[in-house]
Amino acid sequence: MSEEIIISPETRRMLPVKSIDSSKNRLYREIAKRPGFQVCLLLLGILVIVAIFAPYISPYDPEAISVKDKNQGISSAHLFGTDFLGRDLFSLTICGAQTSLLIASISVAVALVFGCVVGCVAGYYGGVVDEVLSRCVDLLLAFPGIIFALALLAFMGAGILNLIIAITLSQWAIYARLMRGQVISIKNLEYVQSAYTAGLPDRRIMIRHLFPNAIMPVLILATLDIGHVILSVAGLSFLGLGIPPGIPEWGSMIGAGKEFLRTAPLNVIVPGLAITFVVLIFNFLGEGLRDILDVHNDQVNIG
Amino acid sequence: MHYYLIKRLGFLVLTIIAASALAFFMLHAVPGETAENVARHTIVGMEDSVSAEVAQEISSKYNLNDPIWIQYTNWLSGLIFRGDLGSSYVYKDTSVMTLISLALGPTIILAIASMLIVIVVGIPLGMYCAVHENRPSDLIIRGATILSISFPSFWLALMLILVFSLMLNLLPVAGYGSPANIVLPAVALALHPTAVVLRIVRTSMLETLGQQYITFAIAKGLSFGHILWNHAIKNALIPVLTLLGVYFGHLLAGTVIIENIFAWPGIGNLLISSVDARDIPVVTSCIVVIVAMFLIVNFVVDISYHFIDPRIRYE
Numbered sequence: 001m002s003e004e005i006i007i008s009p010e011t012r013r014m015l016p017v018k019s020i021d022s023s024k025n026r027l028y029r030e031i032a033k034r035p036g037f038q039v040c041l042l043l044l045g046i047l048v049i050v051a052i053f054a055p056y057i058s059p060y061d062p063e064a065i066s067v068k069d070k071n072q073g074i075s076s077a078h079l080f081g082t083d084f085l086g087r088d089l090f091s092l093t094i095c096g097a098q099t100s101l102l103i104a105s106i107s108v109a110v111a112l113v114f115g116c117v118v119g120c121v122a123g124y125y126g127g128v129v130d131e132v133l134s135r136c137v138d139l140l141l142a143f144p145g146i147i148f149a150l151a152l153l154a155f156m157g158a159g160i161l162n163l164i165i166a167i168t169l170s171q172w173a174i175y176a177r178l179m180r181g182q183v184i185s186i187k188n189l190e191y192v193q194s195a196y197t198a199g200l201p202d203r204r205i206m207i208r209h210l211f212p213n214a215i216m217p218v219l220i221l222a223t224l225d226i227g228h229v230i231l232s233v234a235g236l237s238f239l240g241l242g243i244p245p246g247i248p249e250w251g252s253m254i255g256a257g258k259e260f261l262r263t264a265p266l267n268v269i270v271p272g273l274a275i276t277f278v279v280l281i282f283n284f285l286g287e288g289l290r291d292i293l294d295v296h297n298d299q300v301n302i303g
Numbered sequence: 304m305h306y307y308l309i310k311r312l313g314f315l316v317l318t319i320i321a322a323s324a325l326a327f328f329m330l331h332a333v334p335g336e337t338a339e340n341v342a343r344h345t346i347v348g349m350e351d352s353v354s355a356e357v358a359q360e361i362s363s364k365y366n367l368n369d370p371i372w373i374q375y376t377n378w379l380s381g382l383i384f385r386g387d388l389g390s391s392y393v394y395k396d397t398s399v400m401t402l403i404s405l406a407l408g409p410t411i412i413l414a415i416a417s418m419l420i421v422i423v424v425g426i427p428l429g430m431y432c433a434v435h436e437n438r439p440s441d442l443i444i445r446g447a448t449i450l451s452i453s454f455p456s457f458w459l460a461l462m463l464i465l466v467f468s469l470m471l472n473l474l475p476v477a478g479y480g481s482p483a484n485i486v487l488p489a490v491a492l493a494l495h496p497t498a499v500v501l502r503i504v505r506t507s508m509l510e511t512l513g514q515q516y517i518t519f520a521i522a523k524g525l526s527f528g529h530i531l532w533n534h535a536i537k538n539a540l541i542p543v544l545t546l547l548g549v550y551f552g553h554l555l556a557g558t559v560i561i562e563n564i565f566a567w568p569g570i571g572n573l574l575i576s577s578v579d580a581r582d583i584p585v586v587t588s589c590i591v592v593i594v595a596m597f598l599i600v601n602f603v604v605d606i607s608y609h610f611i612d613p614r615i616r617y618e
Contacts, residue, residue: 142322143590144597145556151590154578155330227453234455235560239575251455258461258564262469272458280453287449 030292037288043281047097054098058091062248081266083257089270095248096271099160100278104229107164111171112222116215118172119179120206124187134180140173146232153241163242167229174225175218182214220289227282234275250275308606315602320379322598323591327375330583378587389584391577399588402573407592409479410569413492413562414554416485420493421500421550426543429504433539434531436509445505448498457560460491464564477566488565492557496550503546504539511539541612548604552597 031037050057065087081089122133140148152166186192187210195205236242237251245252250271257267381387388399432441467487468476478484511517512535520530559571566572570589577585 139318139321139325142318142594142598144552144593146559147556147590147593150559150574150578151326151329151586154586231455235457238455238457239560239563241578254455254458254461261461261465265465268458268461268465272455272462275455275458276450276453279455280450283449283453 027292034288034292036284037292040281040284040288044285047278047281048101050094051097051101054095058088058094060088060091062087062091062095063246081264081270083253083264083267089266092248092253093250093270093274096250096253096274097278099243099247099249100230100233100275103160103164103167103233104226107167107171108222108226108229110164111168112175112218114168115172115175116179116211116218119176119181119218120183120210120214122176123180123183124202124206124210126184130180133176137173137176137180140170141177143170146170146235149232149236150239150241153236158241158244160243160247163233163236166236167232171225171229175221178218178221179214182217183210186210186213216293220286220293223282223289224286227279227286230275230279230282311602311605315598318598319591319595322594323379323382323587324375326587326590326594327378328371330587331371331374378584388588391585392580392582399584402585403570403588403592406568406570406573406589409567410555410558410562410571413485413488413558413567413569414551416489417493417496417554418547418551420489421496421547424493425497425500426504426540429501430508430531430536430539432501432505433508433512441505444501448501451494451498454494456491456494456557457564459494460487460561460564463487463491477564479566479568484565484567488561488567491564492554492561495557496553499550500543500546504543507542508535508539511535514538537611541608544604544608544611548601551600555593555597 031041083089083092118133118137122130122137143151148170149163149166152169153162156162156166192205192209195209200208233242234249234251234254237249238255240252240255243249243252253271254268257264257271260267378389381389388403391397391399391402428444432444435441464476464487467474474483474486475481517530517535520534521527525534555570558567558569559574561567562569562571563575570592574586574589574593577583577589
């Protein structure tokens with residue numbers, strides 16, 4: 001990767017098209033070598049499709065309460081049994097996938113964009129701008145784990161939009177810090193300097209030259225983070241701070257079901273396995289992506 | 304070194320103050336509603352509708368009508384000069400300091416117990432994996448670590464209760480007091496950090512074992528055990544130390560959920576019950592205490608580098 005970065009735009013234009021292509025081919029070759037990664041990609045694809053079409057796939061209406069069928073075990077009618085209100089757990093779990101994936105992907109995407117812009121600006125301009133932005137980042141990172149999101153939600157109240165805002169605001173600082181480091185490490189390379197000397201405006205230098213070359217480790221961190229964010233969302237909903245009642249979500253299903261742990265453990269086991277399964281896929285994907293793109297370990301660890 | 308220490312200490316105090324300001328302003332941003340919520344939670348018969356006079360009375364009692372920055376300066380000066388964090392809205396005006404100091408002990412005990420599990424399990428297993436790189440045992444343990452960072456810790460806690468308390472009847476479901484009570488929460492809390500520490504120890508150990516001075520020691524004919532324990536381990540564990548500092552913070556954040564499940568009377572439990580009751584002084588103080596503990600632990604870790612690795616110098 002580092003060799004690719006040093007190629008100046010002029011040289012890149014002179015190179016035969018094939019050599020640029022080969023880096024893409026390398027990616028395909030690396031993926032082809034890893035059957036586990038392909039399986040994870042396939043599972044992710046299935047998961048996304050299931051999440052999108054959840055209301056059409058689920059055999060029952062996830063909201064349909066029928067108290068006489070409550071806390072049933074696994075049967076052919078109810079694949080995962082029924083919950084404490086007689087709702088079909090399989091349908092609830094599928095619709096929960098929609099909620100979880102939607103919230104996690106939106107908040108990671110927004111945090112990623114915001115963090116990258118802040119990090120890029122801080123790293124490129126340096127000086128006072130960097131100082132101010134970095135102190136803000138430090139301040140946010142002083143709140144460990146879900147504490148900042150929890151504080152925000154305590155003030156704003158539960159709700160899907162509030163949850164997304166809280167997660168986004170507590171996540172962007174990590175991306176900003178990593179992006180800033182990346183930008184600082186490449187901004188003195190010759191091609192950036194020559195772009196500056198050639199009189200390109202700052203905005204163009206950042207968008208054309210700094211962003212594409214600095215973003216890879218940040219993207220990998222984001223992939224690794226989606227699993228982490230799904231866990232945070234579930235945790236906050238479990239505490240009753242995330243999703244309002246009435247929307248199927250795994251964390252709140254566990255939270256509501258924990259009262260029935262002794263009599264009907266399926267209420268807790270099923271959504272928990274669903275979370276584990278999805279987070280596992282994202283963790284394997286992030287892991288594989290890191291191997292394939294050969295990003296150095298210490299660039300991405302410590303979330 | 305002294306200059307560095309003072310500078311870092313100054314930054315530490317400033318960050319804690321800034322974090323407290325952030326938490327304070329965030330939670331106090333809705334003045335009118337605060338008084339109503341307090342009334343709803345404290346006065347019998349006011350659950351549904353709160354009369355304007357009562358809200359007004361509560362507002363003036365807790366100075367909720369002052370501009371927010373005056374409220375904050377009062378709060379901060381109370382903390383600095385009198386060691387006073389204000390009084391709780393809900394617990395019959397008990398001072399927040401009393402509530403926090405009662406809850407701090409259990410949380411610290413729980414965090415230390417989990418940290419012990421992380422160290423005792425994570426470091427030796429990580430070294431074992433590094434020594435047995437790519438053998439079946441290494442692959443199995445690494446697979447297990449990926450699995451365990453994918454579990455939600457609160458779900459694992461419930462599963463532990465299901466198996467060890469409800470089915471096998473070995474350990475108590477929840478509570479505080481006897482040593483048996485701490486086992487399940489500490490294990491549930493330690494799961495994620497143990498997996499991460501294990502992986503970092505393995506990577507770092509592999510890197511160290513590839514160094515030339517290790518090759519030299521092998522060439523000299525030293526036994527592998529001697530090399531591992533006397534030459535490799537010190538250098539391999541330095542990056543792990545930073546991680547332990549960071550993960551101590553995650554443990555503190557994790558206690559919020561775990562304490563809730565096990566009815567552990569710590570900061571996390573206090574925080575969640577206060578969030579439910581909109582007891583804002585307690586919520587603010589809990590958050591500030593958690594942030595302060597996190598920052599202080601990381602400060603100590605940073606400083607201790609100097610003693611562990613004399614090659615690291617501070618400007």
